[in-house]
Amino acid sequence: MELKLTRVDYTQVGLTSSKCLRILPSSNPKTQQKIIVGDHDGLVQLFSMKKGEVQNVFKTAPDKKITRVELGGALGTVKDKIFVSSGNEVRGYTKKGKQFLGFDTNLTQEIKSMHISGSDLLVCGDYVYNHYHDCQDANHFLAADQINDVITLPAEKSDYIMTTLFSDQTKILVPVLACEDRLLRVMKDSEVLYSVELPSTPSSLQLFYNDGGEQGDQLLYGTNDGKIGLVQLGRGSALHRWVTEGSGKGGGIMCMDHYDMTGDGVRDLIVGRDDGTVEVLSYDDGDESEPTLRFSTNCNESITSVQGGVVGNGGYDEIVASTYTGWVLGLTSEPMDRHLSSESGVVNISEESRTKIQKLRAEMEELQQRVLREREQYQAATQSAYPGISAVPFFSVKDKMSLNRSDASYLLSLEVQTAIDNVLLQSDVPIDLLDVEKNSAVVSYSTCDPESGNFLLATYRCQANTTRLEVRIRTIEGQYGTLQAYITPRLQPKCCQVCQYRIKPLSLHTRIHNFDANRPYNVLTLKGQFTLPEMHAWVVFCLPELPERTPSGDVAEFTFVSTFLDTQLQCVYSAGEAVFKSDNISTISILKDVLTKEATRKKVRLDISCEVSEESVVHALHLLHPRLEAQLMLAKQVSLIDALRELGSHEADTSFLAPEYQYILDNADELQAQYRKQPCHLERLYGMITDLYIDKYKFKGINVKSRVPQLLEILDNYGSLDLQHLINYFQAN
Structure with a gap:
């Protein structure tokens, strides 16, 4: 229905x-x-x-x-x-x-x-x-990392839970912690019984059907990148029932609830997201498959709470939600036209509605008068000779900068409790700004002088009553610095608040927990008089999604994957020694340069040794090949669209075209939209291959920058060549 x-x-x-x-x-x-x-x-x-x-x-x-x-x-x-x-x-x-x-x-x-x-x-x-x-x-x-939410399995169903999760029959509470390191930690007393690895960082927890399901052991989690998953907790491990594959377009999950909104006797899942979306999803097959979307609306402000119930009028189910700026609103099933009647084309309003409208008008007039009086008093106070006041209004900013693994970009979301006038973005490192479909702000770019350390200056002018702005950013690994957002609200007197975001050297890497030991790896080993907290601080400086707090124990171990290339990086370090393994030699090169610079700044002497794997270079080129081939094909297809459209305007029947050209003509808009979403994507791939070539020979002590133009010529003709030709050029001395 x-x-x-x-x-x-x-x-x-x-x-x-x-x-x-x-x-x-x-x-x-x-x-x-x-x-x-x-x-x-x-x-x-x-x-x-x-x-x-x-x-x-x-x-x-x-x-x-x-x-x-x-x-x-x-x-x-x-x-x-x-x-x-x-x-x-x-x-x-x-x-x-x-x-x-x-x-x-x-x-x-x-x-x-x-x-x-x-x-x-x-x-x-x-x-x-x-x-x-x-x-x-x-x-x-x-905990080893930040705790985002906590919940317990239902104590009312503890008899089954105890026999399922524990060998003893002692009734005990089963808390579950949602942590920033992409783990659910199932607790027993003060210890972790076991951990459940998730595809993304969990942000919210909710019992399935609000009671854990029939046996009380099922748990829903929502993630920062918009995924929703169901896990069934067992004695020593968890069974992943399903997970919705978010495309990166949906906001992070802030809250969830279950309530029968469709009236079919089965509770539906209500979801509130940080991009302002409220969704209702139905379980068509119980817990066997992921739920299907039945309703979605956007409130233009991040949703902080959702609950199902009967609030506005008896007999009508509704969703009650709260937003970050404090609005408490309902999404009711009550027909809003039930107070209206129509006769001969004339709409009649009920007496109850007419009274409500009159009261609202009176309240609006009163508020307008109060605002006018307060503004006049403030203006008079600021212009008086003595004592003279000028108060800068305080406003709260809710911001989040998160890495989206699906397209290797960062989503910067800014939300203010009042309307935003404009947002100025300034960066001292090269970054690309990507299109955001939901973004209605007008962006304008100012010329910058990279020699003075200013690579980006962009202004977003927001429409009236806009309290939330999203900006999608793609960084370049190896280039690190600071991105600053100057947020100016529609307030008098004019004021501005600055938010700063670190762009890290390996900014496109994200945390994982499984390390593939079968790949060809390059190894960087550092030895010196450094402590575990010092080395952890340096690693935090290089990589995102790491806790600022130093891990407990004598040895720290973290694993990362590149969201752009799918190469892996393993970091194992303790006091006096650190070992880094990666199947991308450029990742090792960046780490070596940055860590050496940080150690020099701290006046710590390092003994550095590198083991370079020739097979890792070929392995990385094989990973780059499908991306490069697809991007070259897309660029070629987009370049042919105008000519094919011109031909189509002169010929009524285009069936004589080859199938590949007919496909381009039929899907022109989609291809152009896909190309616009990925500006400079081909240049990024060229840059990664060039860096890979330079870094390969840099570890041998050979400067090959003079041979880069020949490499670029091969890449320009890549469509007519093959991967082996590129590999041969890399291996030629």
Whole structure:
């Protein structure tokens, strides 16, 4: 069935964090429910809707910002107790607003995620996980990387879970941590029972069907790059049921919930993304296959919470969502035209709707008058001779720069609590700006002087009421520096906030956990008087997706894959020695240059040795071959489009054309769009092959830059030659 939902705005609170809105359960189905929401102003408020108006049940005084809101209660009972985390404190409220709990966890970090299960409280900071039972410290764990979310398998189904996950019959809590290093860590007490490797960084966790499925052992995860997956946790490992293959167009998963929106008796999956998209997906085959999309809408602001319930009017299911800037809105199944009637072409509005419209108009006029008065007072204060004031308004910026593995590009998203006027991007390293379909801003480029260290100066002018901007960037490995974003909102007086992003030397590498030892590898070995924290800091300087915190133990080991070329890099280091293995000699060359420079800056003497594999160069060329061939074919096809269209305008029947030319003519728009999405892609491939050639001979002490023009000539004629011709040129002395 087709799902039709209409947006209704309920109220606006302060800025909100992820999962800071909940709907209180109701004893009777289809009766109106109450909404609890917490914001960055520290306000916790419970309200309901009555005839389209907000009815506040209670509202707390301002305090530290609320980072999470959870519902709890005794196991087997209705979860109507409200728990909020603020700073390092957890507070509990009844549904009437009476505070019954004020618990100081004594954590040195701010609570970022929290989960309640009966009398068990689970809280996580950036790296620390703590478990409290009846407010008494029970277990704790220090994770190797940042913790993004925490959840437990349902304690109500603990009998089956214990026999499945553990050999003993002792009832025990089973927490699961979603960590930045692409792992789900399944906990037992204060230890990791086992880890589950994921395709991307997990950002949100949710029990399947909200109760873990029939046996309580199924868990949904959402990732930063928009994937959703289902895992079934076993005794020593997990079974991956399915994972949606995000194309990179969807935003990261911020929150999930289950509620029967389609009315078929099966709960649907509701998803909120950081690009403002709210989706409803249905399970056609239960947990056997990935769900299908039934509804999607974009709210133009990142979604922080989604919940299914009955809020606006009794009898009508809806999705209640909160956005980063504080909007609390509903996507209701209630037909909005039920208050309208039409006779003889004249639309009649119900008395209830007419009253609501009049009230809204009165509120708008009052707000306009208040804004006008405040502006006049401010202008008068700034122009007075004494004392004279000029206050720069503060505004919050939510930003994220994440690497998309599918197209080897970075997505920079900027969101402001007020409308954006313009964003200026400045970079001291060469980068390419790629098209973003959802981006409606107008971009203009200014001339730059690379000799002065300025390679990019681009201005994005946003349309009215735009609070979120996305920019897609492709970097060049080996070129490292800083990208700066100057964000100017539509505020008076004019002000600007600067955000800085490090472009790392190996910026197109991403973390993995499996190292393929069967490839031909080049090995770089460094020995010297450096400590483990020093070497870790240098590796963090070179590579993305690494924790700033030094790993525990005497030896650190990380594995990476190039998103552009699929070559691998293994880093194993300890105090006094570091070994790097890669099947791309250019990766080793970049590491050698950067690490040597960092050691020199720190005045640390290094003994450097390199083992170069000739087979790795041929291996890398084989990896580059299909990409180069496809890009050359695309460039050739695009270059023929205008001529073929000109021919088609003169000839009514183009069936005489060869099949390859007919294909180009039939798919011209798609080919041009694909080419526009990848500007400078062919030049990048040429650059990688050129670097590979130079680096191969650099390790032999031979300068071959004078032979690069011949190499480029071979690449220009690559379509008429073959891979072996290129390999022969590489191997010729």
